[in-house]
Amino acid sequence: MKKEAEVQQEYSQELFRLIRGNPDLPIVPMVDSEIVADDGYQWWMGSWGKAEVAKYYLGIDRVHFYEPDDWNEVDGTLYDAREMDAVVRPDMDDNTIKEAYEALPWTEAIIVYITLP
Numbered sequence: 001m002k003k004e005a006e007v008q009q010e011y012s013q014e015l016f017r018l019i020r021g022n023p024d025l026p027i028v029p030m031v032d033s034e035i036v037a038d039d040g041y042q043w044w045m046g047s048w049g050k051a052e053v054a055k056y057y058l059g060i061d062r063v064h065f066y067e068p069d070d071w072n073e074v075d076g077t078l079y080d081a082r083e084m085d086a087v088v089r090p091d092m093d094d095n096t097i098k099e100a101y102e103a104l105p106w107t108e109a110i111i112v113y114i115t116l117p
Contacts, residue, residue, distance in 0.1 A: 004117075008048050015051040018110045022053055028109040030063065034116055049113030055106040058082075066106055074101045 002010075019027065035046045055066035059080030067073040078088045078100055088097055 004047070011048040011050060015048070015110070015112055018051050018053060022110060025053065026107070026109045027112060028056070029112045029114050031114045032116060035114065045117050046114040047117040049115040051110060051112045053108065054111045055108050056111065057104050057106050065111075068098065068101060074098070077101060077104070 031046060032049075035044045057064045057066070057077060059077060060082055061080050064073065064077040064080065074097065075088060078097065081100075081104060083104065088100070092100070
């Protein structure tokens with residue numbers, strides 16, 4: 001089993017590789033909700049998790065990741081969409097739903113997952 005320091009070094013090296021290979025992409029930390037589990041005004045400690053290049057969409061209730069082959073995620077994203085015309089209606093066929101999903105303003109970024117230490 002790898003030591004925490006080795007895992008952290010591997011994740012950091014992957015993040016740096018992604019930054020070098022994608023210098024124009026923003027770097028977005030995604031913090032695990034278990035890290036920030038209270039309403040206090042202090043600092044919380046997390047650990048570096050994996051990093052990847054991915055697309056995300058900021059909905060009304062949460063952040064959605066681009067997963068066009070997962071119909072549950074497509075449906076949930078469209079119901080949470082800020083763009084009113086993107087909401088799924090009963091009269092929409094699969095192609096129309098897919099087009100609405102694709103038309104959302106997706107942002108490509110280097111996503112860095114911040115996990116529990």
